[in-house]
Amino acid sequence: APGVLDGELLVRGDFQGGEAASFNALQQRLGRKTVSPAMLRDFPAFVRLYDILFDGPEDLRPQPWTERRIRLETFMSRLDRDRFDLSPLVDVSDFA
DSSP states (O other), rough: OOOOEEEEEEOOOOTTTTSOOOOOHHHHHHTOOOOOOOHHHSEEEEEEEEEEETTTEOOOTTTHHHHHHHHHHHHHHTSSTTTTTEEOOOOOOOOO
């Protein structure tokens, strides 16, 4: 069953260790009628996922983020890892 996910379209750059490339690199892919094979190879697009709002018909928005994160990690197993990745968790001790 489909889900409703919160994420961001990015492109990978091998020169950055396969991580998200700069916004400028993304702009090179956007707004083109055709994308060259070289650009597809050098800057493959993917979606970085941050949250899951619905899992099929189930509304997850009332659940705490920690519960939704567990569900998102489970949902990821259904997706193509070349086209989707999961946002890393950042451990912080306070808001500052």
